[in-house]
Amino acid sequence: MKRLFIVVTVVAVSLVFVGAAFAAGQAHSNTGCGLGTMLFKGNADNSVVLQTFQATTNGIYGNQTFGITTGTSDCAQPKNFVSNQQLNEFMVANMDNLARDIAQGRGETLDAFAELLQIPTEKRAEFYGQLQSGFSRIFTSPGVQMASVMDNISTVSK
Amino acid sequence: MAVILPRLTGACRTFRSACLFVCLAVFSVLVPSTGAASGTASNGYLGELQQLAREKGLAAARTWEVLLHYKPAGSGTMSLVDDPRFFNAPNGSTDREAELSATLASFFRTDEKEDEEHPQCRFIARYTWLNEQLGFDPARLPKAPCAKFDKALSSVNPRSVVLVFPNTLLNLPSSMFGHTLLRINTAYQSDLLSHAVNYAAITGDSLGLFYVFKGIFGFYHGRFSNLPYYEKVQEYSDLEHRDIWEYHLNLTPDEAYRAFLHIWEMKEFYANYYFFDQNCSFNLLFLIEAGRPSLRLTDEFYGKWRFWVIPVDTVRAAQKFGIIERVSYRPSRASKILRIAEEMDSDLKDMTFEVVDGKRTPASVLSEDLRVEEKREVLDLSTELSQYRATTRKLEKAQYQKQFLDILAARSTLGIPAEDPYPIQTPTPPDQGHLSARFRTGGGYRTGSWFTEIEWRAAYHDITDLDEGYVRGAQINFMDLSFRYYFDDDKVRLHRWRVIDIVSLSPWNGIFKPISWKVSAGVEELLLDDGRDHPVARLNVGGGATAGVGSTGRAYLLAETDLQASTRLEKDYALGFGGTAGLMTNVTKDWKVNVWAQGLFYGAGDEHRSLAAALQSNLRFTTNTSLSLDAKRELTFDRYRTDITARMNWYY
Numbered sequence: 001m002k003r004l005f006i007v008v009t010v011v012a013v014s015l016v017f018v019g020a021a022f023a024a025g026q027a028h029s030n031t032g033c034g035l036g037t038m039l040f041k042g043n044a045d046n047s048v049v050l051q052t053f054q055a056t057t058n059g060i061y062g063n064q065t066f067g068i069t070t071g072t073s074d075c076a077q078p079k080n081f082v083s084n085q086q087l088n089e090f091m092v093a094n095m096d097n098l099a100r101d102i103a104q105g106r107g108e109t110l111d112a113f114a115e116l117l118q119i120p121t122e123k124r125a126e127f128y129g130q131l132q133s134g135f136s137r138i139f140t141s142p143g144v145q146m147a148s149v150m151d152n153i154s155t156v157s158k
Numbered sequence: 159m160a161v162i163l164p165r166l167t168g169a170c171r172t173f174r175s176a177c178l179f180v181c182l183a184v185f186s187v188l189v190p191s192t193g194a195a196s197g198t199a200s201n202g203y204l205g206e207l208q209q210l211a212r213e214k215g216l217a218a219a220r221t222w223e224v225l226l227h228y229k230p231a232g233s234g235t236m237s238l239v240d241d242p243r244f245f246n247a248p249n250g251s252t253d254r255e256a257e258l259s260a261t262l263a264s265f266f267r268t269d270e271k272e273d274e275e276h277p278q279c280r281f282i283a284r285y286t287w288l289n290e291q292l293g294f295d296p297a298r299l300p301k302a303p304c305a306k307f308d309k310a311l312s313s314v315n316p317r318s319v320v321l322v323f324p325n326t327l328l329n330l331p332s333s334m335f336g337h338t339l340l341r342i343n344t345a346y347q348s349d350l351l352s353h354a355v356n357y358a359a360i361t362g363d364s365l366g367l368f369y370v371f372k373g374i375f376g377f378y379h380g381r382f383s384n385l386p387y388y389e390k391v392q393e394y395s396d397l398e399h400r401d402i403w404e405y406h407l408n409l410t411p412d413e414a415y416r417a418f419l420h421i422w423e424m425k426e427f428y429a430n431y432y433f434f435d436q437n438c439s440f441n442l443l444f445l446i447e448a449g450r451p452s453l454r455l456t457d458e459f460y461g462k463w464r465f466w467v468i469p470v471d472t473v474r475a476a477q478k479f480g481i482i483e484r485v486s487y488r489p490s491r492a493s494k495i496l497r498i499a500e501e502m503d504s505d506l507k508d509m510t511f512e513v514v515d516g517k518r519t520p521a522s523v524l525s526e527d528l529r530v531e532e533k534r535e536v537l538d539l540s541t542e543l544s545q546y547r548a549t550t551r552k553l554e555k556a557q558y559q560k561q562f563l564d565i566l567a568a569r570s571t572l573g574i575p576a577e578d579p580y581p582i583q584t585p586t587p588p589d590q591g592h593l594s595a596r597f598r599t600g601g602g603y604r605t606g607s608w609f610t611e612i613e614w615r616a617a618y619h620d621i622t623d624l625d626e627g628y629v630r631g632a633q634i635n636f637m638d639l640s641f642r643y644y645f646d647d648d649k650v651r652l653h654r655w656r657v658i659d660i661v662s663l664s665p666w667n668g669i670f671k672p673i674s675w676k677v678s679a680g681v682e683e684l685l686l687d688d689g690r691d692h693p694v695a696r697l698n699v700g701g702g703a704t705a706g707v708g709s710t711g712r713a714y715l716l717a718e719t720d721l722q723a724s725t726r727l728e729k730d731y732a733l734g735f736g737g738t739a740g741l742m743t744n745v746t747k748d749w750k751v752n753v754w755a756q757g758l759f760y761g762a763g764d765e766h767r768s769l770a771a772a773l774q775s776n777l778r779f780t781t782n783t784s785l786s787l788d789a790k791r792e793l794t795f796d797r798y799r800t801d802i803t804a805r806m807n808w809y810y
Contacts, residue, residue, distance in 0.1 A: 086313075090351075094388055096562065097396075100541055103566035104534075105574030112348035112388070128574065135570035142559035 087116050099139055105132040130157045203298040204266055208259045210292055217254040221451045225283050227444055229460055241427040279304035283419035307422055314353050316414040318343040321405040323473055324394040326629050336469040338439040341387055350388040355421055357382050357438045359431035380431030382424050397549050399492035403587055405473055408483045413449035420448030434466040443472055453479050468617060473589045487584040497580050498539045499669055506536055513540040520568040530572055537569040591627020592782050592809040594618045600805030613640035621661055621742055622752050622776045631663035631712050652693055656680040663714050665706040674704040674714055685794045686726050694724040711743035720758050727764040734760030748778040768794040782809040
């Protein structure tokens with residue numbers, strides 16, 4: 001499914017350039033992959049509330065406590081996907097639910113993921129089917145690097 | 159014309175109106191020294207704008223009141239925001255006019271530091287509104303660039319607003335009354351990709367009395383924060399297992415934009431946080447008002463002789479103003495687990511537990527002689543339970559990673575069901591339940607005398623109240639005060655004062671085995687050794703288990719300890735142990751009964767025993783009116799007492 005892969009890639013690339021439409025707009029960098037990163041980050045980094053929340057959310061959701069993937073805190077770059085921050089953050093925070101939805105072939109997290117990738121609605125059924133049947137090639141082992149998950153997704157959805 | 163100018167010296171403030179024109183004249187001299195502006199050309203224009211604002215009476219406008227959180231205080235006005243940096247005028251928290259003039263002056267500033275946002279950006283909601291009202295001339299008041307704001311705006315892209323209510327959860331005392339937050343919908347279709355705005359107290363202290371004290375008396379700072387909605391969904395749905403109600407408001411995209419401007423403006427400032435009234439739910443209402451200032455939501459609570467704001471009541475206020483368009487229900491993970499398990503027979507459930515206990519591989523489910531739907535059920539339930547165990551730390555991370563992926567790998571071979579295989583029926587929304595305060599009156603007979611009774615309860619829900627909109631089996635009675643007038647001795651007596659009375663009956667259901675518990679503290683009229691009733695201070699704590707009986711029934715068994723204190727007791731106290739067994743159930747949709755028996759044996763202090771059995775029933779006429787019929791028979795200090803009451807309940 002080469003066309004879909006091209007679509008996905010092109011979409012991902014364009015996401016970078018339409019950075020304005022995405023969180024913090026810093027699509028070129030991977031800074032702030034931490035889960036507690038917030039929208040207003042740049043403005044109030046030093047405020048107590050943000051630090052509190054970052055500590056809390058990282059403590060709860062951080063890959064150091066649970067989560068099926070690793071390599072999220074330093075946010076290694078996937079090779080085949082041009083990464084953008086919102087997608088990164090979404091995947092880090094929702095990886096387990098995303099894996100569940102991929103395996104079941106449906107779900108709200110999967111819908112949100114497809115929307116972030118700008119998969120057109122009419123192509124989603126096909127996309128979901130490809131991800132489901134490619135599950136074991138996407139999540140290759142416990143603790144798989146998040147960047148590889150992204151690469152694998154692009155591979156199985158070709 | 160009594161007009162007040164900002165940032166003037168003490169002398170000027172004393173003779174406000176008299177020195178007004180002098181002040182105006184010397185404004186350009188004074189202002190640089192207060193750091194408000196520079197350059198005489200702009201000051202001329204500033205004077206014009208301030209004059210125009212006065213002529214238009216903008217300081218008295220509703221929008222200005224909302225944006226500054228002004229509320230009447232005595233004969234004047236006072237802002238509920240406590241952070242001094244929120245105001246441009248030194249007396250801005252009490253003087254609308256001064257604050258408006260100083261805000262206009264701040265827009266002319268050119269001396270902000272490099273990493274600092276220009277006041278035009280920091281106070282973007284005020285700037286936007288004043289610009290609309292006064293029509294700033296860009297040549298004379300240049301628009302400062304607001305890069306950070308522009309970036310945030312484009313990423314949030316506000317379209318509509320949702321009032322989100324994570325429900326109470328049994329067994330989570332901190333969730334007692336629920337919570338509210340605001341969701342700003344973006345251009346995305348997926349709700350998960352919208353933005354959550356939360357208001358919370360910043361508490362460094364651990365829990366405890368000190369925490370409660372500081373919380374009640376406003377020692378903590380409350381602040382707004384902004385998070386991706388999926389993080390809040392995970393927090394409530396996946397970790398705390400609380401169902402979420404989403405009330406979609408009919409704010410237009412423009413109104414959502416205005417709410418967002420105010421959120422931006424509030425992001426750096428705090429207000430003292432009061433757990434009871436100026437709390438999360440109350441402060442969110444300002445954001446909605448900023449979207450549409452004609453809504454007077456906060457006035458529903460402020461200065462109304464109502465000293466607390468219960469989250470669900472803010473939803474009702476929104477309902478009252480007709481801004482709720484529709485409501486949607488987001489079941490928690492626990493609700494999903496129970497829903498999946500509901501249709502499975504015990505063999506399938508056993509198989510599921512074998513998988514999550516690690517006694518069989520997920521792949522082995524595939525080779526079982528089962529229908530594909532059944533295999534999916536086993537693996538889907540295993541998936542949820544595995545995640546549940548990981549989040550509750552019953553499963554180590556490494557074990558979880560492997561188990562979870564194995565389950566999903568097996569599940570991924572079973573195809574995609576055409577529609578949601580486990581649709582969950584939407585229960586009654588919380589705002590449709592009875593109101594949270596209760597008044598009741600009636601009369602009855604207590605061995606020896608007839609009486610009449612009045613009772614008032616501040617909040618919230620009793621296990622004998624009908625459950626629609628509430629969590630079944632969760633009781634929170636807060637400040638429940640009743641007096642009785644006894645005919646035989648012609649006296650009014652305090653019958654009962656329950657300061658707090660919490661019962662949490664969370665049923666075992668084959669998946670979860672939660673603890674049931676109760677705690678109550680207060681003063682109660684009790685039968686003592688002299689054969690008469692006396693007020694006794696009482697603390698009662700218990701724990702046990704509950705089983706579901708039918709669809710509405712809860713059978714419960716609690717071991718408890720009871721501490722009584724009164725000068726009428728020998729040694730002034732009695733400490734006892736015992737237990738309660740009971741069954742609460744709906745007989746019909748509108749008729750609920752609770753029957754229980756209790757035995758308490760006091761071995762310390764005033765040694766005695768107390769046995770009691772009771773039947774309580776509540777018959778509903780409308781959502782907010784019902785009739786209670788209660789009968790109780792007890793044997794205490796070897797004397798019998800019968801207590802029968804009939805009371806009408808009004809919830810308001």
